[in-house]
Amino acid sequence: MRERIMNGIGFTLLAACFVISVGRILIYRTQPESTADGRESVTIRFAHWQLESGVRDALTALADEYMRLNPNVRVIQIPVPEKIYTNWLITQLVGGTPPDIIQIGIGATDERIARFFTPLSDLASSPNPYNDGTDLEGVELRNTLFDGMLGGYREALLEYYGVPISGYSIRMFYNLDLLEEITGSRNIPQTYREFIRLCEAVADHKLDSGENIVAIAGSKYNAPFLMARLFGSQTQKLNLELNQPGSFQDSVVRRGHDYLIGNWSLDSPEVRSGIHLMREVGKHMQPGFMQLLRDDATLLFVQGRALMICTGSWDATSIRQQASFPVGVGPVPLPSTEDPEFGEFTLGGITEAGSNAGVTFGLTKASEHPEVARDFLLFLASQPANQIWTNVSEWIPSVLGVEVNDEVEPFLPVVEGFSGGLAIAHESLADTARVVTTQMHVLVAPFGSEEEFVESIRPDYGPSILASLERLARTNRDAVRRSDTQLGATAWRAVNDSDNPKRRNRFDIVRHAMLMNDIVDFRHEAAIAKEPEGHR
Amino acid sequence: MTTPPLLLPFSHAIVWVGCVVVGFTVHSSFGSDTELEPRVDGMDAAVVDDGPLDEAWAMAESFLSNDANQEFADAVDLDGVNDRERRFGEAMTLLNVQPRTSGNIERSEEMLEELIAENPGDDPGIFAQFFLGRLHQMHAANPDLPRAAQIYRDLFLNHPGHPLAEFSASVLALATLYSLETTPEQRSALFDEYESWIPRMQTAEGRRDLHLILGRAGVAFGRDRKWIIEQFLAADAGGIPRRQDEVALWTQLGELARLEGNYPLAREYFEKVVKTYRRHNNYYPVLQLLNSLPDPDATAPDGQSDPGGATL
Numbered sequence: 001m002r003e004r005i006m007n008g009i010g011f012t013l014l015a016a017c018f019v020i021s022v023g024r025i026l027i028y029r030t031q032p033e034s035t036a037d038g039r040e041s042v043t044i045r046f047a048h049w050q051l052e053s054g055v056r057d058a059l060t061a062l063a064d065e066y067m068r069l070n071p072n073v074r075v076i077q078i079p080v081p082e083k084i085y086t087n088w089l090i091t092q093l094v095g096g097t098p099p100d101i102i103q104i105g106i107g108a109t110d111e112r113i114a115r116f117f118t119p120l121s122d123l124a125s126s127p128n129p130y131n132d133g134t135d136l137e138g139v140e141l142r143n144t145l146f147d148g149m150l151g152g153y154r155e156a157l158l159e160y161y162g163v164p165i166s167g168y169s170i171r172m173f174y175n176l177d178l179l180e181e182i183t184g185s186r187n188i189p190q191t192y193r194e195f196i197r198l199c200e201a202v203a204d205h206k207l208d209s210g211e212n213i214v215a216i217a218g219s220k221y222n223a224p225f226l227m228a229r230l231f232g233s234q235t236q237k238l239n240l241e242l243n244q245p246g247s248f249q250d251s252v253v254r255r256g257h258d259y260l261i262g263n264w265s266l267d268s269p270e271v272r273s274g275i276h277l278m279r280e281v282g283k284h285m286q287p288g289f290m291q292l293l294r295d296d297a298t299l300l301f302v303q304g305r306a307l308m309i310c311t312g313s314w315d316a317t318s319i320r321q322q323a324s325f326p327v328g329v330g331p332v333p334l335p336s337t338e339d340p341e342f343g344e345f346t347l348g349g350i351t352e353a354g355s356n357a358g359v360t361f362g363l364t365k366a367s368e369h370p371e372v373a374r375d376f377l378l379f380l381a382s383q384p385a386n387q388i389w390t391n392v393s394e395w396i397p398s399v400l401g402v403e404v405n406d407e408v409e410p411f412l413p414v415v416e417g418f419s420g421g422l423a424i425a426h427e428s429l430a431d432t433a434r435v436v437t438t439q440m441h442v443l444v445a446p447f448g449s450e451e452e453f454v455e456s457i458r459p460d461y462g463p464s465i466l467a468s469l470e471r472l473a474r475t476n477r478d479a480v481r482r483s484d485t486q487l488g489a490t491a492w493r494a495v496n497d498s499d500n501p502k503r504r505n506r507f508d509i510v511r512h513a514m515l516m517n518d519i520v521d522f523r524h525e526a527a528i529a530k531e532p533e534g535h536r
Numbered sequence: 537m538t539t540p541p542l543l544l545p546f547s548h549a550i551v552w553v554g555c556v557v558v559g560f561t562v563h564s565s566f567g568s569d570t571e572l573e574p575r576v577d578g579m580d581a582a583v584v585d586d587g588p589l590d591e592a593w594a595m596a597e598s599f600l601s602n603d604a605n606q607e608f609a610d611a612v613d614l615d616g617v618n619d620r621e622r623r624f625g626e627a628m629t630l631l632n633v634q635p636r637t638s639g640n641i642e643r644s645e646e647m648l649e650e651l652i653a654e655n656p657g658d659d660p661g662i663f664a665q666f667f668l669g670r671l672h673q674m675h676a677a678n679p680d681l682p683r684a685a686q687i688y689r690d691l692f693l694n695h696p697g698h699p700l701a702e703f704s705a706s707v708l709a710l711a712t713l714y715s716l717e718t719t720p721e722q723r724s725a726l727f728d729e730y731e732s733w734i735p736r737m738q739t740a741e742g743r744r745d746l747h748l749i750l751g752r753a754g755v756a757f758g759r760d761r762k763w764i765i766e767q768f769l770a771a772d773a774g775g776i777p778r779r780q781d782e783v784a785l786w787t788q789l790g791e792l793a794r795l796e797g798n799y800p801l802a803r804e805y806f807e808k809v810v811k812t813y814r815r816h817n818n819y820y821p822v823l824q825l826l827n828s829l830p831d832p833d834a835t836a837p838d839g840q841s842d843p844g845g846a847t848l
Contacts (some may be wrong), residue, residue, distance in 0.1 A: 022679065059569075063546070110599055111599055114598035115598070144788075148779075148815070153586065157598065244756075244788070245786045245788065245791045245792055245795055246789070246790065246791030247784070247787070247788065248817065248818055273579070301747070317677045322785070351817055351819075353815055353816060353820065354815070415814075415820065418821050420548055477674070480674060482599055484628075484670050484674065485599060485601045485628065485629055485631065485632045486596065486597055486598075486599055487628075488625075488628040489597040489604075490597055491623075491699070491703075492625075493597070493612050495659060495700065501714060505777070507699075508741055509778060511703055511741070512776070512777045512778055512781065515706055515745060515748070515749060516778075517783060518707070518710050519714065519752060521674075526714075526716060
């Protein structure tokens with residue numbers, strides 16, 4: 001009897017707890033949180049993979065500033081490691097639990113973007129209210145960014161899906177203390193000749209002092225930044241000669257095809273000059289650098305055992321924070337047209353004008369507060385916010401008119417110059433890149449040679465180009481086929497709603513894109529069909 | 537070990553409270569009204585909904601072929617659906633349903649041919665012909681370009697003024713001019729034939745596209761420079777819809793004009809590039825070419841043109 005009473009009391013307590021809990025849940029769901037001034041409080045979350053030093057601080061500063069301007073909004077930052085970003089992204093999107101705003105890039109295929117993200121084209125074509133009172137007041141958002149907001153445009157989907165807030169560039173970083181110790185000055189080399197003399201001075205210093213130092217910290221991540229630019233400087237004129245009139249860009253497919261039909265070879269003087277230049281610089285990196293990782297090279301530099309490292313502006317803050325010495329930054333030194341040894345084949349500097357902005361944030365369709373999230377995106381892309389971004393992160397701003405400090409100034413894109421020439425190992429030609437990379441040690445080893453390097457890659461070079469082009473052709477054909485569905489849909493909607501200018505415009509863009517893609521498809525077909533004997 | 541009777545109700549209550557708290561936490565963390573598969577409803581905010589199949593068309597426009605195909609298939613019993621439109625949508629999206637199978641391609645072919653047989657002259661019939669051409673050109677396991685070309689040709693000749701039929705002329709021109717099977721003699725004849733089609737075209741977009749394809753193919757296969765310039769000028773007059781293609785065309789037009797000794801035209805197009813595309817890779821090279829041009833009103837001496845090749 002007593003046990004039954006006790007159980008009854010227990011169940012009554014239980015029922016009371018349950019009712020209270022349900023009541024609280026209902027209250028929580030139906031009554032929005034309020035701020036001190038009684039306004040509704042909302043929380044938005046944004047995720048990114050930029051774990052570099054300074055970036056999280058900058059994003060925190062931006063979130064804080066936004067919350068100061070909008071006291072009813074709470075902004076939460078979710079940093080996700082790059083290595084797991086794709087898996088995290090897919091899980092969040094498919095699971096229906098993504099943050100309101102996500103950095104677009106890694107793992108963001110066109111299909112995922114179309115399915116899970118909201119187009120922002122209306123934002124792109126409207127003035128940004130957060131620019132009111134600045135010189136960008138009343139200007140369409142896309143025209144306030146240095147790349148025309150192309151960093152957020154998805155060409156296949158014909159929509160803007162992201163707002164980019166930063167730029168980037170590749171530069172040489174210098175240990176200024178070591179530079180002064182070796183040369184007696186902190187002056188960074190401005191020409192290729194000064195640069196190569198500095199490399200030789202480091203080698204002499206190493207012999208004289210016995211210090212275990214190298215001129216350039218290399219790795220399979222860093223070295224290609226430098227090697228590709230050096231080689232590309234020597235093939236700029238060759239590229240123009242091979243191109244159709246009025247075409248200045250390098251085309252991987254055209255150049256691969258050109259190799260296969262004999263328009264250039266590993267014995268072309270421009271190519272030999274590029275290889276020679278790579279050896280001249282490569283031998284000043286530490287032995288075995290192509291087996292080392294990004295972190296190995298960074299460690300070598302920040303420990304003061306390398307005078308220079310070539311990497312992206314995104315590493316600047318991390319390097320400065322880890323290094324115990326002042327860090328200088330300068331352009332990647334390329335031979336000028338007057339260079340006595342390497343001037344013959346170059347057009348001079350390589351332009352960075354075509355680079356798009358990055359650190360692009362998109363709005364998820366699952367956002368519970370899309371209007372607030374859109375407003376936060378507008379804030380991020382405003383001139384005042386971008387000023388905070390560059391001040392704190394020391395990354396390049398994406399918004400026009402933002403002032404940069406002395407640390408950021410050397411990273412600003414160089415507009416003058418021509419496109420780089422054809423590459424000896426373009427990343428799109430994966431098989432060819434592998435052939436060249438695996439034999440790079442033959443080129444840069446103390447007892448290696450250009451001739452030995454060329455002969456070591458020659459047997460596999462042509463077949464690797466052909467194999468890579470065949471793979472590219474298959475990939476391109478798949479893309480062309482996929483686009484047919486889009487063409488059919490846009491054409492149908494345009495034809496059946498011919499008074500709607502937006503639909504007509506979309507069809508116009510899609511049909512034009514399809515024709516251009518079909519031309520590329522035929523170019524691929526021609527490239528892999530016209531190979532000379534011996535390449536299969 | 538047994539629970540003392542006095543503590544039993546409290547242990548029950550604690551377990552329940554725990555469950556409720558956990559449930560509350562999980563519920564409030566993830567929210568209750570997020571959709572697992574968000575609808576593709578943000579594609580075209582400015583466009584009004586225009587029918588029961590609009591959702592399916594929006595999906596297809598976003599490359600979501602599997603979803604769109606399912607929508608079209610499921611709409612078979614919906615009220616107010618135009619069945620020929622629905623069947624065309626289903627057949628067209630079937631071409632890209634993943635994984636791609638020969639069975640899907642064959643089924644698509646059957647459906648498209650049925651639509652054409654029923655009525656080749658309405659929109660579903662005309663669209664079906666175009667995509668039957670694409671099927672034989674791009675999607676079939678064994679592409680059949682001559683058959684595709686015949687379909688495009690018939691489509692253009694039989695349906696003057698229809699936007700997709702006029703577009704098929706450019707697709708046909710591109711496919712046949714660039715084909716590796718086409719001999720130089722055949723190509724020369726095709727250039728002439730396609731050029732003769734342009735005056736009869738009724739849409740500005742159709743004329744622009746065909747001019748552009750003829751010009752591009754003309755550059756690729758070494759046609760007369762003046763003729764290429766004419767094609768490109770006509771294409772440019774129609775407005776190039778993508779900026780990257782516009783800057784490429786303007787640059788190429790300027791350079792062809794420079795090589796031809798038509799310096800005023802070269803200057804006009806180089807200046808358009810420099811003024812409009814300051815952040816483009818072409819900006820600096822074009823600026824150099826512009827600065828290298830002789831006085832604005834000068835022409836090449838004795839009417840001589842540059843033999844070709846970039847001279848930067």
